[in-house]
Amino acid sequence: SQTIHQWPATLVQPVGSPLSLECTVEGTSNPNLYWYRQAAGRGLQLLFYSVGIGQISSEVPQNLSASRPQDRQFILSSKKLLLSDSGFYLCAWSTRGDRGQVWRKSNTIYFGEGSWLTVV
Amino acid sequence: DAKTTQPTSMDCAEGRAANLPCNHSTISGNEYVYWYRQIHSQGPQYIIHGLKNNETNEMASLIITEDRKSSTLILPHATLRDTAVYYCIVRVVGNYGQNFVFGPGTRLSVLP
Numbered sequence: 001s002q003t004i005h006q007w008p009a010t011l012v013q014p015v016g017s018p019l020s021l022e023c024t025v026e027g028t029s030n031p032n033l034y035w036y037r038q039a040a041g042r043g044l045q046l047l048f049y050s051v052g053i054g055q056i057s058s059e060v061p062q063n064l065s066a067s068r069p070q071d072r073q074f075i076l077s078s079k080k081l082l083l084s085d086s087g088f089y090l091c092a093w094s095t096r097g098d099r100g101q102v103w104r105k106s107n108t109i110y111f112g113e114g115s116w117l118t119v120v
Numbered sequence: 121d122a123k124t125t126q127p128t129s130m131d132c133a134e135g136r137a138a139n140l141p142c143n144h145s146t147i148s149g150n151e152y153v154y155w156y157r158q159i160h161s162q163g164p165q166y167i168i169h170g171l172k173n174n175e176t177n178e179m180a181s182l183i184i185t186e187d188r189k190s191s192t193l194i195l196p197h198a199t200l201r202d203t204a205v206y207y208c209i210v211r212v213v214g215n216y217g218q219n220f221v222f223g224p225g226t227r228l229s230v231l232p
Contacts, residue, residue, distance in 0.1 A: 006163075043221070043222040043223055043224060043225075044164070044220075044222040046220070088161075090163050090164070092163075108154070108166050108169060109166070109220050110166055111163035111164045111165070111166075112163050113162055113163050114161070114162060114163045116161070
């Protein structure tokens with residue numbers, strides 16, 4: 001079965017410090033990968049998605065970046081954190097469609113356990 | 121984007137069925153209805169999804185009206201561990217499913 005791992009679970013970082021959150025998926029190949037952020041009491045906001053190694057698309061301009069160095073590894077980074085970067089970060093994956101489609105409308109997204117980031 | 125409307129909160133007695141409604145009157149013919157839940161401080165958990173027909177799995181049942189403008193998620197025997205925020209989603213925007221839009225959801229409280 002497929003599993004998704006995300007770490008660290010909690011993180012307290014000072015303003016201006018770097019960030020690295022890592023996510024790996026097991027039990028599947030060539031997944032679509034996603035990073036979401038959830039502010040307190042809010043819905044999920046898509047930050048980045050990737051359909052393949054080295055292929056990253058950004059949904060929201062910000063001081064965060066993402067990388068996909070391996071098929072099942074997705075990393076969220078920042079060179080200098082802001083107070084507004086605090087929140088709950090979620091990695092997610094989905095299967096791809098048939099015949100080369102990157103998505104089918106019946107596909108399901110599965111989420112990791114999340115990482116709580118507090119910037120102080 | 122199709123929008124969903126869910127009650128803000130609901131209570132349910134432990135052991136009873138929990139019926140969570142969702143309105144999605146602007147749903148398109150080929151859009152699926154998804155349900156997720158999120159327990160505090162955890163990632164959303166997939167529950168079930170469907171297109172037209174009613175669906176059942178080990179977690180829940182999904183009842184979709186014939187006109188597909190609304191649906192109901194049924195937890196047949198709610199337990200205290202089912203206390204969570206439940207999200208109904210009917211729209212995936214874009215070619216890559218990147219905008220799985222989570223609204224505020226329904227906060228279900230299962231009471232002993």
